Amino acid sequence: MSGAPPLVQVEDIQKYFPLTRSLSETIRRHAKLAIRAVDGVSFVVRPGETVGLIGESGSGKTTLGWLIARLHEPTAGRILFEGQDVAHLQGSKLRAWRRNVQVVFQDPVGSLDPRMRVWEIVSEPIRAQESGLRKAELRRRVAELLPTVGLMPEILDQYPHEFSGGGRQRISLARALSLHPKLIVLDEPTSALDVAVQAQxxxxxxxxxxxYGFAYLLITHNVSAVKYVADRVAVLYLGKLAEVGTVREVLEHPTHPYTKALMAALPVPDVRRRRARYRISGEIPTLIRPPPGCRFATRCPFVIDRCRVEEPLLRSIGKDPTHLAACHRAEEVVDIAPETLMAMEGSGAPSPIAPGKELVGTTAT
Amino acid sequence: MSTPTLPASKAVRAGSTTPARPRGAFRANVRLILRILAANPLTLVGFILVVIVSVTAFLIVAVPAVSTLLIGRAVSILPYPALDTAAFPANQAPSFAHLLGTDQAGTDVLSNVMAALPTDLGIGFSVAGVSLIIGGLLGLVAGFWDTPGTLSSVASIGILRITDIFLSFPTLVLALAITAAWGRGEVQSELAVIVTWWPFYVRLTRGEVLSIKVQPYVIAARAAGVSETTILFRHVVRNLLEPLAVYFSLDVGTVIVTYSTISYVGVGVPPSVPEWGNLMYQYQDLLLTQPWTVLSVTAAIFITVLAFSLLGDGLRDILDPRSRRIMATTTVASHSGEGT
Structure with a gap:
């Protein structure tokens, strides 16, 4: 699969959200601050593949997804879609391009207009891209589309509130499919659903x-879902990529300490370990003034002085050349199993990383 | 989630025939509204009162006009001509000839109170309506185009600051000032109320727009390639109508009370025009001796305001498709197609 030309190629993309300064700060000439939600990320999505994007809340994964769907305009960097730079498309050109990339949002309640009927919601992208279609034609196309997401055509005239969370997410999915896009950005599509519906x-x-052969960018903090669905996975930490590679490589042989911590956070049926996971070591750095050097240095159990000064770059680790990690000590760390980290904590060594509680809570698929 | 069981998604069953919109949808909607009204007795009372008040007001105005056109003679549904001084003996208690008695000037109180109905209702609707249009449009602009750093955001800030200035005017003092400048009259006094009234609609509309435009369904529409203008009308305005309609209905009553106060103080309509505030002023000394006079006017204001308030509260349930379900669960068959 690695030989195919990329569908989307993101090059060193950045998204800073500027913070407004108070009047006194402006007078005193404080530096303009910004939240660095995505800070120099590069990766590719190839046609027909699924790329999982995982990370804690606040790691910038939703911002990155929205950048690729051009719901945000990047501060810097390029987004090449089939070779064309779409990073700064505007107006009608942008709207016309949108037929290529559709989004399924996290919130199945809020992402459907409560005052619109199912056929109006699902046909909205069609109406936006193809003018002059009659109502009957739109209804026919929606009715054909609904069975592909597991809904009955009879629901055309119902309102979103008449459906359960899973039903609404199917409507959302039908809307995203309606134009046969090349890429669908799935922004935590299952996190608001119960486990059985998630699987469906x-x-x-x-x-x-x-x-249909479209590509997915699956944004989630559900590692199990990524393991199940994705071909490749990118691990994001504080707006930077920590590790990229095939699902098998990254999730089964994690080399970055942060990925290892994520893996350690997966539920294990052991009471003693469970308690250990909830310990958070060190402060979570802010996205406003990220630490110099490695962003994970403040929480990393393997930290050395070099990590606090020099920023590690993504580099190839191990046998698979597509497996990249941004860690100075990846080669030394690679053989230490997550279980060992837990043991280290018990012995009073520098506390191992424990990701946020939500990671534990949402990996129950 | 152990083994991936791939469902055969070719199992597209009978998807070729489009189910038609059920016939008689309009009748079903009417039935649904009646059901909601029946489930909310207070809304029903408000609805009936609003219908009675509005129809009466319409007939009071329309019947003389139509009869003049048809038979060349004005026929009124009022029992007697309003404010017809010394037509009857003064200060009579209620009787069959004069259901609400007569006042100190010898006019029929019922006729006066009824004749004031179209005036007050018209003032309520026109003041609230003009405020709704001005304030709604400005609020829409101020709320939808407020991205910092753009030219339109400057306009948006300008609108809000001007709104703040007008919000600080006391209605009564402004009405006094306008009357002093332009003389006493219905248009002048209505203008005085409108000037202080529209800012509330700007605030309400802007707040609603700000919350609607960040809803995920608006972002979803943008992601689908829908233009901003279409988003504005299809999503923002459509979701605005319900809160505005509710507020408007409640507001008609508030305007009537405020305007009556202005008239009572003597800066509203001229004394020759039947209007509840005017009548209150004329009858205020009779409270202890002929209470039926002033109490009739009070009751008229009370009933009208109550009617619109009750209707406004229930309007939300009628307009929101979400609450229709709660009100009429039995009518909605739910087949959401769960299960892959």
Whole structure:
């Protein structure tokens, strides 16, 4: 798969959200501050593949997804879509380009207009891209579309509130499919759903992909979902990539300490370990003034002086040349299993990393 | 989630025939509204009162006009001509001839109170309506185009600051000033109320727009390639109508009370025009001796304001598709197609 030309190629992309300064700060000439939500990320999505994007809340994964769907304009960097730079498209050109990339949002309640009927919601992208279609034609196309996401055509005239969370997410999915896009950005599509429905939706996604061949960018903090659905995975930490590679390589042989911590956070049926996971070591650095050097240095159990000064770059680790990690000590760390980290904590060594509680809570698929 | 079971998504069953919109949808909607009204007795009372008050006001104005056109003679549904001084003996208690008695000037109180109805209702609707249009449009602009750093955001800030200035005017003092400048009259006094009234609609509309425009469904529409103008009308305005309609209905009553106060103080309509505030002023000394006079006027104001308030509260349930479900769960068959 690595030989195919990329569908999306993101090059050193940045998104800073400027903070407003108070009047006194402006007078005293404080530096203009910004939240560095995404700070220099590069990766590719190839046609027909699924890339998982994982990370804690606040790691910038949703911002990155929204950048690729051009719901944000990047502060710097390029987004090449089939070779064309779409980073700064505007107006009607941008709207016309949007038929290529569609988004399924996290919130199944809020992402459907409560005053619109199902057929109006699902046909909205079609109406935006193709003018002059009659109502009957739109309804026919929506009715054909609904069974592909597991909904009955009879629901055309119902309102979103008449559906459960899973049903609404299917409507959302039908809307994203309506234009046959080349890439669908799935922004935590299952985190608001219960476990059984999550599995249904994920199965449906896999089936749709094998039928229509579009690429997915799956943004989630559900590692199990990524393991199940994705071909490749990118781990994001504080707006930077920590590790990229195939799912098998990254999730089974993590080399970056942060990825290792994520793996350690997966539920294990052991009471003693469970308690250990909830310990948070060190402060979570802010995205406003990220630490110099490695961003994970403040929480990393393997930190050395070099990490606090010199920023590690993504580099190839191990046998697979596509497996990249941004860690100075990746080679030394690679053989230490997450279980060892837990043991280290018990012995009073520098406390190992424990990601936020939510990681534990949401990996129950 | 152990083994990925790929469902055969080719199982597209019978997707070719489009289900038609159920026939008689309009009738079903009417039935639904009636059901909601029946479930909310107070809304029903408000609805009936608003219908009675509005129809009466319409007939009071329309019947003389139409009869003049048809038979060349004005026929009024009022029992007697309003404010017809010394037509009857003064200060009579209620009787069959004069259901609400007569006042100190010898006019029929019921006729006066009824004749004031179209005036006050018209003032309520026109003041609230003009404020709704001005304030709604300005609020829409100020709320939707407020991205910092753009030219339109300057306009947005300008609108808000001007709104703040007008919000600080006391209605009564402004009405006095306008009357002093332009003389006493219905248009002048209505203008005085409108000047202080529209800022509330700007605030309300802007707040609603600010909350609607960051809703995920608006972002979803943008991601689908829908233009900003279409988003404005299809999503923002459509979701604005319900809170505005509710506020408007409640507001008609408030305007009537405020305007009556202005008239009572003597800067509203001229004394020759039947209007509840005017009548209150004329009858205020009769409270202990002929209470039916002043109490009739009070009751008229009370009933009208109550009617619109009750209706406004229930309007939310009628306009919001989400609450329709709660009100009429039995009518909605739910087949959301769960299960892959």
């Amino acid at each position: 939706i994920l199965n449906r996604l896999v089936a749709l992909q094998s039928e």
